[in-house]
Amino acid sequence: MATVDLKDVKKVYAGGVEAVKGVSIAIPDKALCVLVGPSGCGKSTLLRMIAGLEAISSGTCSIDGRKVNEIGPTERDIAMVFQNYALYPHMKVYDNMAYGLRNRGTPKDEIDRRVKEVAETLELSHLLDRRPRELSGGQRQRVAMGRAIVRSPKVFLFDEPLSNLDAKLRGQMRVEIKNLQRSLGVTSVYVTHDQLEAMTLADMLVVMNAGLVEQIGAPLDVYEKPASTFVASFIGAPPMNLLPLIGDGTSFADGSATGLATPAKAVTIGFRPEDADVAANGEVPAGSVTLPATVQAVEPVGAESFLHCAAAGGSIVVRVAGRATAQPGDNLRVVATAESLHWFDQAGKRI
Amino acid sequence: MTPRVVFPNKVLPYLLVAPQLAITLIFFYWPAGQALYQSMLKEDPFGLKSKFVWFDNFAKVLSQPAYVNSIKVTVVFSVATAAVAMGVALLLAVMAEKVVRSKGFYRTLMIWPYAVAPAIAGMLFLFMFNPSIGSVAVLLRRLGLHWDPVLDGTDAMILLVVAASWKQISYNFLFFVAGLQAIPKSLIEAAAIDGAGETKRFWTIVFPLLAPTTFFLLVINTTYAFFDTFGIVHAVTGGGPGKATETLVYKVYNDGFVNLLLGSSAAQSVILMVIVIALTAIQFRYVERKVHYG
Numbered sequence: 001m002a003t004v005d006l007k008d009v010k011k012v013y014a015g016g017v018e019a020v021k022g023v024s025i026a027i028p029d030k031a032l033c034v035l036v037g038p039s040g041c042g043k044s045t046l047l048r049m050i051a052g053l054e055a056i057s058s059g060t061c062s063i064d065g066r067k068v069n070e071i072g073p074t075e076r077d078i079a080m081v082f083q084n085y086a087l088y089p090h091m092k093v094y095d096n097m098a099y100g101l102r103n104r105g106t107p108k109d110e111i112d113r114r115v116k117e118v119a120e121t122l123e124l125s126h127l128l129d130r131r132p133r134e135l136s137g138g139q140r141q142r143v144a145m146g147r148a149i150v151r152s153p154k155v156f157l158f159d160e161p162l163s164n165l166d167a168k169l170r171g172q173m174r175v176e177i178k179n180l181q182r183s184l185g186v187t188s189v190y191v192t193h194d195q196l197e198a199m200t201l202a203d204m205l206v207v208m209n210a211g212l213v214e215q216i217g218a219p220l221d222v223y224e225k226p227a228s229t230f231v232a233s234f235i236g237a238p239p240m241n242l243l244p245l246i247g248d249g250t251s252f253a254d255g256s257a258t259g260l261a262t263p264a265k266a267v268t269i270g271f272r273p274e275d276a277d278v279a280a281n282g283e284v285p286a287g288s289v290t291l292p293a294t295v296q297a298v299e300p301v302g303a304e305s306f307l308h309c310a311a312a313g314g315s316i317v318v319r320v321a322g323r324a325t326a327q328p329g330d331n332l333r334v335v336a337t338a339e340s341l342h343w344f345d346q347a348g349k350r351i
Numbered sequence: 352m353t354p355r356v357v358f359p360n361k362v363l364p365y366l367l368v369a370p371q372l373a374i375t376l377i378f379f380y381w382p383a384g385q386a387l388y389q390s391m392l393k394e395d396p397f398g399l400k401s402k403f404v405w406f407d408n409f410a411k412v413l414s415q416p417a418y419v420n421s422i423k424v425t426v427v428f429s430v431a432t433a434a435v436a437m438g439v440a441l442l443l444a445v446m447a448e449k450v451v452r453s454k455g456f457y458r459t460l461m462i463w464p465y466a467v468a469p470a471i472a473g474m475l476f477l478f479m480f481n482p483s484i485g486s487v488a489v490l491l492r493r494l495g496l497h498w499d500p501v502l503d504g505t506d507a508m509i510l511l512v513v514a515a516s517w518k519q520i521s522y523n524f525l526f527f528v529a530g531l532q533a534i535p536k537s538l539i540e541a542a543a544i545d546g547a548g549e550t551k552r553f554w555t556i557v558f559p560l561l562a563p564t565t566f567f568l569l570v571i572n573t574t575y576a577f578f579d580t581f582g583i584v585h586a587v588t589g590g591g592p593g594k595a596t597e598t599l600v601y602k603v604y605n606d607g608f609v610n611l612l613l614g615s616s617a618a619q620s621v622i623l624m625v626i627v628i629a630l631t632a633i634q635f636r637y638v639e640r641k642v643h644y645g
Contacts (some may be wrong), residue, residue: 076544082541
């Protein structure tokens with residue numbers, strides 16, 4: 001269908017505020033690319049620039065090899081699902097979905113066939129005569145999806161489409177969106193601030209921060225090898241434990257020696273809560289980090305528990321399977337093996 | 352629904368609504384009843400003698416060609432004024448939405464005419480369009496248009512409609528601007544992505560969503576054209592030339608206070624009252640059905 005290419009795209013607002021500071025992303029055909037980042041990182045602005053709703057200050061945006069900087073949203077052949085769904089309140093569900101086709105002069109029977117077909121796939125057939133205000137949140141979401149699909153555009157754009165749904169429905173729709181995108185094979189760009197959504201949906205994950213791309217990669221690659229302390233603390237729940245090092249990386253912030261072969265220039269050591277373990281006083285594999293820790297809080301989630309501990313002059317979280325036996329105030333020994341350690345330099349970059 | 356409030360005391364609730372009831376009765380129902388009563392009386396101009404004549408006044412009024420003419424004039428005037436005032440205001444509001452810089456300043460300027468009293472507005476237009484001294488009249492004549500509202504009934508009507516609309520435009524503008532701002536921006540964006548050009552977007556998305564505002568303004572403007580334009584008519588044409596711009600309201604004044612036909616004038620105001628009640632009822636019943644709220 002289509003590729004989307006962004007080359008050094010920037011967005012500068014009238015007041016001189018730089019929302020996007022030069023982003024280059026090449027999205028391959030049929031891929032689902034997820035832009036994830038905290039509020040105000042420029043991900044939505046970037047999406048709106050791809051849609052043509054915001055002017056691109058500099059750089060180029062191409063869809064299917066064609067530069068679209070100067071082309072309006074109407075001619076870009078894209079479809080967008082908005083956070084508030086943006087359904088036309090005065091039109092029935094049928095007309096909402098048919099609107100785009102009618103504007104493009106599609107024959108009437110063809111419109112009818114396509115709308116009914118899409119309604120069938122999305123289980124909306126019985127709702128076609130209703131108006132948006134008579135639908136539930138989940139149904140509105142489906143109609144918004146249907147309106148996008150029915151036109152079979154080159155690219156789908158999703159602007160936090162699930163953030164107005166409750167947690168259970170969000171989980172369902174996430175799976176549905178993924179399946180739908182797979183089966184339709186349409187290149188998609190999906191914006192979210194939810195790292196779980198980002199991890200589960202993406203073929204290609206783009207982590208953004210302060211108008212810049214922090215890392216691009218497959219979700220699990222990003223998880224396993226975060227390119228910076230920002231990515232490390234943004235992807236994964238709970239986030240990676242990061243502890244500052246002093247004295248050329250030989251000791252922790254509280255002065256205790258690490259006893260590790262610290263790479264040169266490393267000022268931060270990191271390990272994931274799920275890679276750490278509570279060890280009895282015994283032998284640990286060579287190269288492991290061992291930290292005496294004091295439990296401050298215990299969060300049981302059911303299948304697992306998270307222990308929030310004070311250790312090495314900072315605070316860390318350790319995941320333990322099942323019910324935790326530790327109580328607040330207990331002293332433990334936390335161990336993370338050599339291969340689970342991540343090192344970051346002064347600029348926060350991965351070593 | 353809010354829970355029903357039950358007063359333990361039977362008299363208290365009536366006491367509480369009494370002030371409002373008193374005001375309504377004294378200032379609305381009593382005069383209306385008085386008008387109804389007077390419309391069935393035949394009085395001499397000095398109020399010395401009066402005779403109860405039942406519906407004679409109504410029969411006389413309705414058989415007058417001048418009254419039928421006045422109805423026609425009022426319909427033409429009201430429809431034209433409402434259409435012009437709302438059409439221009441909508442156009443200006445849509446344009447004002449597009450202004451990028453100093454939007455607020457521009458909007459404020461648009462609201463000023465509303466502060467001008469109707470009679471003053473009338474005088475402004477009277478002077479501007481006066482065939483012998485008016486600056487606009489000179490321009491029109493230079494363009495080769497024959498312009499004479501003093502002698503030509505159609506010209507007088509046009510002048511009146513322009514003057515009456517001009518004053519109402521800023522009011523309508525204000526409501527249209529508010530209405531436009533209430534339409535979520537994402538709807539317009541969705542429509543743009545759905546392949547609708549600017550004109551198409553306006554007629555298929557913006558205009559239908561403005562329906563509640565438009566309906567509200569339709570009621571307000573019709574009422575305005577019917578009743579609040581006395582000052583303008585009085586200042587600009589005085590109902591002339593001939594009876595070309597004598598609206599129903601103006602005729603009530605003319606017959607009652609100039610010609611001192613008190614009975615006839617009262618009968619006319621009663622008819623006017625019936626027209627207003629009917630008009631409002633029709634508007635709310637039929638137009639509102641096609642209006643989509645939210």
